[in-house]
Structure formats: C-alpha cells, structure tokens
Amino acid sequence: MAGCGTAPDARAPAAVSAGKASPAIVVAAHPLAVRAGAEVLERGGSAMDAAMAVQLMLGLVEPQSSGIGGGTVLLAYDARSGEVSGYIGREQAPATAAPGWFDDAGGQPLPRAEAMLSGRATGVPGTLATFALALHEHGRLPWARLFDGTIATAERGFAITPRLERHIHGHFPQAATADVRRFFDDGRGGLLRAGDTLRNPAYAATLRTLAADGAGAFYRGALARAIVARTADAPRPGTMTLDDLAGYRAEKVAPLCRPLRGYRLCSLPPPASGVGVLQLMALLDGTDIGRRDAADPQAWLLFAEASRLMYADRDHYVGDPRFIDVPVEGLLAPDYVDARRALIGARAAPQPPRPGVPAGAPAIAADATDEPGGTSHFVVVDDDGNAVSVTTTVESFFGSGRMVGGFFLNNQLTDFAWDRKDGRPGMANAIAGGKRPRSSMSPLLMLDGDGRLAGALGSPGGSAIPAYIGKTLTGLLYWHLPLDQAVALPNLVARGDRFDGEADRFPAPVRAALRERGVDIRAGAGEDSGLHGVFLRDGRWEWAADPRRDGTADFPAHRTPDASR
Template sequence: MVDMLSTPVPTRRILALVTSLLLAGCATTPQQTVSAPTAPSAPALYDEGMVSAADPRAAQAGAEILRRGGSATDAAIATMLALNVVEPQSSGIGGGGFLVLGDAAGRIETWDGRETAPKAATPKRFLDASGQPLPFRTAVIGGLSVGVPGNLAMAAKAHASHGRLPWAALFEPAIRLARDGFALSPRGFRSLSTQPETGAHDPQARAIFYGVNGEPLPVGTTIRNPALAKTLEMLAAKGAKGLSSGPLAQEIAAKVAAQTPQDGKMTAADIAGFVAKQRPGVCGTYRVYRICGMGPPSSGATTVLATLIQLERFDLTALGPDSPTAWHLIAESERLAYADRDVFLADPDFEKVPVDALLDRAYLARRGALISPDTTIPKVTAGLPAPKLTLGSGPPEHGTSHFVVIDRQGDVASWTSTIESPFGSGIMVGGFYLNNELTDFSFVPQKDGALVANRVEGGKRPRSSMAPTIVYGPDGKLLMVVGAAGGATIPVQVIRALIGVLDWKLPVDKALALPVLFAPGDMVMVEKGSRLEAMIPALTTLGHTAIKAADMPLKTNAVVVSGGTLVGAGDPRSEGVAVTQ
C-alpha cells in the first residue's frame, strides 16, 4: 500500500480559457530571456503541456515556464509564486503545502512542506486560563496561529532534483504581476469584503487592498504589490535561504512573536530549522486504477483511498450520479473513513500512524461490509483499536489552492498549497500573508483521559486534509491528476471527482461540476442549491436524519488524459482554468 518510489509524472495538453477582466490587469512587459535548461529533456510524449490552477494569471505563469523549456516541477513552482500574488488570501510563501510528483513509468515522489509549530509551543497553546478552547477567531488572528512557513523550502528541494530552468527564472512571472499589477478579480474582492478582520488586519495589507475609506478596492482595480515584488526578487537571487535566514526570517519571527500573547513564541531559529521532507507516497488500487497521494501528516490519501475501496462491492456505474442510493453509499463510506482519520492521522514524526493497517484490503472489506444500500450505520467509530489516542476537534481550513502541471515529457506535479483560513493569520511580512496553520491542530490536547494524536507539540506539523492525487489506468499509464481546496471537504471533493471520471465516465469538467456531499460523522452536509439538496427527502428515507444543505468552500482542479490528449478543467464554482503551454 505504501509506495516510496521516486521521480516526477506524465501527461498532455489542452484548451485555455481566460476571462478578459482577469487578464486586464496583467503586465505586458516583454518576456525576459533565461539561460538554457539545466537538465536535458526526455523525448516529448505530448504535443503540449498543461497547467490547471485556481486563477488564470497563475495558470498562464506556469504555462509560460513550460514554453521556455521548464519541467512540470519548474512550472508548478512558478504557478505557486504567481498565486501568492493574485490569490493572496489562499496560499503562497507564507504558508506550506504538499507536492506529489510522478512520471510516465508510474513512479511517485511526495514532498512535505507542511508548517511546523515553534519549538516552544505546548499542547495548551489554544486553551484559555480556565482550560477551555479559545474561540476560533481569537486563535486565528495574530501570532498564536502562525506556523513556520514551508512552501519555499519544499520548492527548493523539488527544483534541485527535477528543475530544468534556473531557480531565478521561475520567479519572473510573479515578479511582473506584483510589480506591474493585476486586476482584482470578483473572488478576490469577495474575500476582502467578507474577511476584513484578517484581510485588513495588517497596515501593510490595508494599504495594498483597501481604500482610504476602509473598503476593499473595487473589482477590476489594478493591484500593485511592490513589497512582494522586492521580496520575490531577493528570493530569486538568494534562494530559499533568503526566507530561512537573514533579515526576512528575523522580521517574520519578530512580528509573529510580538503578536503571540501566550504559549511559545516563534524565533528566527525555528525558521532556520525548518526541513522540507520527502515522505513515503501512499498508493492503492480502486477497481482497476492505481491511485497515489500524500501520506501523513496529511489525511488526504488514506481518507480518499479508504472511502473508495470500501465502495468497491457496489456498482456505482449502474447507479449513476442521479441516484440517491449512490450518494447514500458514498456518505456511509465517508463516515467510516473519517472516523479512522480523526483518531489516527497526525504528524508521523510524533505519532505512529498505522497507514498500512488503515488501507489493508481485508480490513477495508470488513469496513465496507457495514455499508447497506437500504439503511444507515447507527453510529460510526474507528475500526482499529486506539488505546492511547483519541479524536480532537479543530476548525477547518478554507484558505487553500490546488494546481496541476503536466509537461510534454510526461512528468506531473500535483501541489496543494495553503495559508489555512482566508488571509491566514492576517499578519503580512514582505508583501505576503503569514499562515494560521497551527489552528489545524486539535485545540483540546486530551479527551476522556486519552491523548489526542493531533495535539500541539513543539516542532510538530498539524494534520491536514490536503489530497494532491495522481491516477494511473489499468495499462499503467497516467490517467488523471486532481486535487482541491476547502479544508476537511478536500478528500470528498477529490472522491467526487474520481467517482465522476472513473465510475460515471464523465468528462473532467462535468466531474468537477458534480455536487459535493460531506459526511465526516453523523451529520451529512450536501451542497446548497445542488441536485443533492433535492435528494434530501430520499436520503432521509434511507436513514440520514441529521442532514442539511450548506454552502461549502469548494475549489477543485484536474487534468485527465483522454484519447492521448490532455483535457483539463477548473471548478466551475471558482475562477480556475486549464491552460496549454
């Protein structure tokens, strides 16, 4: 079940659609030249490469790097940097992420750039003086929630192994966007309007995104971020060490510490000590497909695979996407998978995570046997014994982005990048927001006399739901690359997309348009305004009495190989697109 192989992955090309408003603010500066690729290219498998990202400007940045001879890894780094500029509420160098690389031979390599707690952090970090959990917003805003950023360190390690263009070249599109400006999109405006407590928390951020009246700048306004352009120029020249040491690291540590009212404060040594780690990839077989993703400290791959494998005995293809029974079965399987996730998934450097046991096919067959097409499981619990650990509670992350790159040589990068909540902690340094990732830890370190696996500890990485995923077909060739943003809903978004393509044989755009059902426990949530809301009476008849329609933070990006051609899409709920090089 665990796959520790190495290298990057395959894929193809496709159409690009870009909104005129979104592109209106893009710079027209002539493209800068860069030196020849630093590594020889393999023979091309596809006519063109492709990038799918949550913002057209970022997708175009990645496509530019592909045109200039860059690898999938190079283009993914450029996409991440550009997203930091045009989608600052969601991800960037102030946060972390997980990167899954693959190649045409099916070899997988996974990287962990998840943020870490300061060394001095304690399990009581998010408790008040009376031992009660802090209110979420109190915990988020300011330094208490900030983890040591890991995205850039992870990017540097991936580039060292798989880059073709020089490091500095990857920064050029993002520097142009930050320096010359970009049009504020409708989604960016909504985030600034609905999250002013974090978006406008820092005076530096208010000066960039808000007017003198304190209101967000209007849609279409050209936003320039010279501080971020200067930071990116410095990092292009100095590499990742420009963030891990020197003036920028000292400024981050000092600003975070000054806004940390209790528990362990961040230090420059914490930032210098961050290590991006290569982790064992997690792969499993669903029907005839090999599906690979990110293991602990992410719960993404284990939750996605467990949910799917538990469903194998049911003919979802025959039921189809309009069947309440099909969605009922999906809900029941999600409930079982999330019960295991909540108890066992945590940072593997601190807790023993039984990945092989959780994905053992005999175990999942027993779990799947609990699912009935006619009734619901009265109460779901973890299926493995957990004598010393228990589940804890923590708020979901919403400030996340996913992007996919496939180059002409057939190498793939699937990267989920996050700063956790919209605009993270609200603290801005060097023109970028710092994450509030530590609120992904359980606020309660102990429950019913048992330790919570995902409790805060110094140097520990909080559990994540991020699920960058690569799928190979029965012929061993690349079939699909997918991932999502939206906190604890990320695995179910990926599951919905996979079932849509693999079981329901939908085109990728139609699969990403499918509604989302989220069943992490006894409560079942269905996407408000979708066909699932109309199915609530039928689902109730099947036993789901705790069910409601809700707005959910949904944003999925994917590329599939169809008839030897790359076909990509962005979630229709987002501003995401797929762009060919």
C-alpha cells in the same frame, strides 16, 4: 502578460488530442497563475519549474488561499523512470509549542476567532523549502528565472476578481485585521472592489531577494527576522524563533498508492490525508455504486455512508507520523475495509460511526480538531510527460491576517486539536513542539496499467478535501463522466452527524429520497471546492477547472489547440 495584467481564457476546450504521450498543460485557480506556468514551459522549463511559477503567482493574485507564508504538499511524476515522488512541506510548530498553546489565562481553549489571529497561530512556513527540494530533483531552469513574471505583475498590478472581492469584504475575522484592511485600501476610505488594480511592490521586493539569494533567504537573515518579529506582536504573541525557521526541513516521502478500476492511485501519506481518499474509494469499490449514476439517491447514500466511515477513521488516527504511529496499512487492509463496508445499510446510520480498530492502531483519545478551508490546488504536465499535482495553503482565508514582505503568514497551527483529555492518552493531532498538524490536503496522481501517467487531480476545501476528490473520482471512474462533469457534480460532505453540501444543486427528487434515507443535506460551511485536474481517456487528455472558482487552463505546446468538448 505582466504589462496588461490579463491572460487568455482557455476555459472553452475540455479535451486536447494527444499526439504525444501527453500535452503540456497548466490548470490552476487563476488565469494569471496559469499563464505564469505556461510561460515557463514555453521557455523549456519542466513541470516542476512551471509549478513554482504558478505558486508564486497564486500568492499574489489569490492571497486568501496560499502563498510563500504557508505550506505545500505535492506529488511529482517522472516520465523517464515512471517514478512518483512525494514532498511534504507542512508548516511546523515552534519548538516551544505544547499543550495549552491556545488556552486563555484561565486554562480554557480560546475561541477560534481569537486563536486564528494570534501570533501563536503561525507555523514555520514550508512552501519555499518544499519547492527548493523538489526543484533540485525535477527542475531544469535556473531558480532565478522562475520569479520574473510574478515580480513584473506585482509591480504593475492586476485586476481584482469577483472572488477576491468577496474575501476582501468577507465576514470572517481576518478580513477585519489592520494588515488586511491596509493592504486592500482603495485610497478613498474604502476597500478595493472587483476590477480595481492591486499592486504589491513589497512582494516584488521579497521575490527579488529570494530570486537572488535562494530559498535560504526566507529562513535566515532579514526576512526571517521580520517573520519572527511579526509573530511576536500582540495580540497573544507567539514564540517562534530564528532557530525554528533555520531548522525547518521539507521532507521527501514515498507516495501512498493503491489499485482502483484498472488504475494506480497515488497520494501522500500522513500528515496528509491520502489514506482517507484511498480508503474512501476502497469502501465504495465493494458496493454497487458503479451500476448506478448521479441521479440515483442510493448512489449518494452509499457515498455518504462510506465518507462517514472514512472520516471516523481519518479524524481519529491521522497525525504527524514522527510523533504518532498512524496505522496506514491497517486502514487500507482489504479485510478491514470489508468489515467497515459491512456497516453500510439501506439508511444512514442514526449515530455517527465510531473509528474502527485496524491492525497497528494505537490507543489514543478522540479527536477534537476543527479544520477550516483556505487552500488552492493546481496541476502541471510538461511536453515530456512529467507531471506535478500540488495542494498549497495558508490555512484559513488570508492566514493569520498578518503580513510580512507583501505576503500573509499562515495560521496553520489552529489545525491542531486544542482540547486536552486529562488522564487519557493524547490525540493523534495534539499540538507539540516541532510537530506538523494533520492536513486534509490529498493531491493525486493516476497511473495506467503500464505505469504511465493517466491523470492528476486535487482540491482545496479544508476537511472536505477527501470528499471532494472522492466525489470526482466516483463520477470519473464509476459513472464514466467527462472530467469537467465529474468535477461539477454537487458536493456532499458527510462527516459525523452532519451532511453538508450544495443542497440546492441536487435535484429535488434526489434530495427528498435521501432525506427519507436519513441523509438531510444542509448548505455547508467553509470554502467551496477548487478541483483542478487532467485525465487521459481514449487517447485524449481531458482537463477540468472547478466552475466554483476562477480557474482555467493553458496549453503552451498547443497555442492553437485541436480541442473540442
């Protein structure tokens, strides 16, 4: 794999016979990342070991979306105990962060393009700390053995994909930064194109250091000093310190789980948005959407209006629970969900819904967060039935556009709400020192009635993530579509007064009928979905890689799998 820079395309089969409790499988956004994880499983590694290898490779081959300079949240399923564990590695603001962090000299909020490229945009990265914590509990192989494949590929090079080419030549602020242009320089006065070979010896050197010295080498020592120095560069230098890096801690958390259609759905609590996904599905579960299908405009109206209600609540209440009381139980309480569902009518409400007042709700100001997408998702299951569902990010494309050691630094602090409401209680997602911004990341694990693994799912896409996952669950559990067909359903993201989506992928009669009901779908902005998942149906494991990206799957325990559509 490392020598030729290619990997087999396993996109054709969508299901494999389950001769055991589960097959070993890796589904991710790039074939080389999939192969890196599969090789670790073939060497006897656990699902978590393989997930670490996938992450390291994604940071090389999909640097616009994730990397060790960003943050990660994940869920782990332990087949022996049946336990689901959550891990939060969201980036964290430096201790000196405060209201006005992204203000200009006149006290006005900066334009987003300027804020994203500033030194203040970078939060303390959490990806390596998260995997180090999770591997301590779920790993089998020595830490150093998880780096070999990516180091070799970084040195020998890999072929630029058409999707990466689109980002290299994209029309967004980071694409014009000196670091991005230097990194993708083709040596002929231009930028690399699809099919060109990209080598990253600086990343290989960084990984060698981390393999030898552990995750602590990222948060202390020469690499930490380089990160601090790069964030302190103009324009608009940041104030991250070595103490901020050394003090970072990933967090193990209890998952947030609720029953649905004979399954138990588990995701992550705030500052992640699992509460939004679970509330959306609870809202839909009390409608007749299960008696409809994807060709029925009324089904999409129900999905749109339930989404608007969910986003009104999520946007208002979800933040870092170490700084704000998030009424998670109130938002998911059946009587509250019933009351919110009663607001859904035969037409789209002409005004955006206001947040409700669930039990335990704090009195806070309206949200002012603008959250772009620049993220990846992958799932891994090993031969023993252990599973990992991982969402990982550097925030928007190529993060802040600043590089250290062959990887991009995140611009995650622009996920905070910037505007201040003078004289009123602060927003749930207001910036503060040591605080983690709200995240839309919502990795999902599904358990059957006996507590056994039944599926794993997730997506990138910024604030659209809960809608992408909700659409897929609707197709999977209510319309009984195969997982790959549920993933491929057109995306619709209804939030506030906007109905964004893949307008041209809806049949013309459905789109016209929705317009008559007040849902005028417009081509959305931001990153496409990148849904990846597995699902057990009738004794067969289905898998799906979003056709909107470069993803695929590999079956290390099934080198010649009994597979068919």
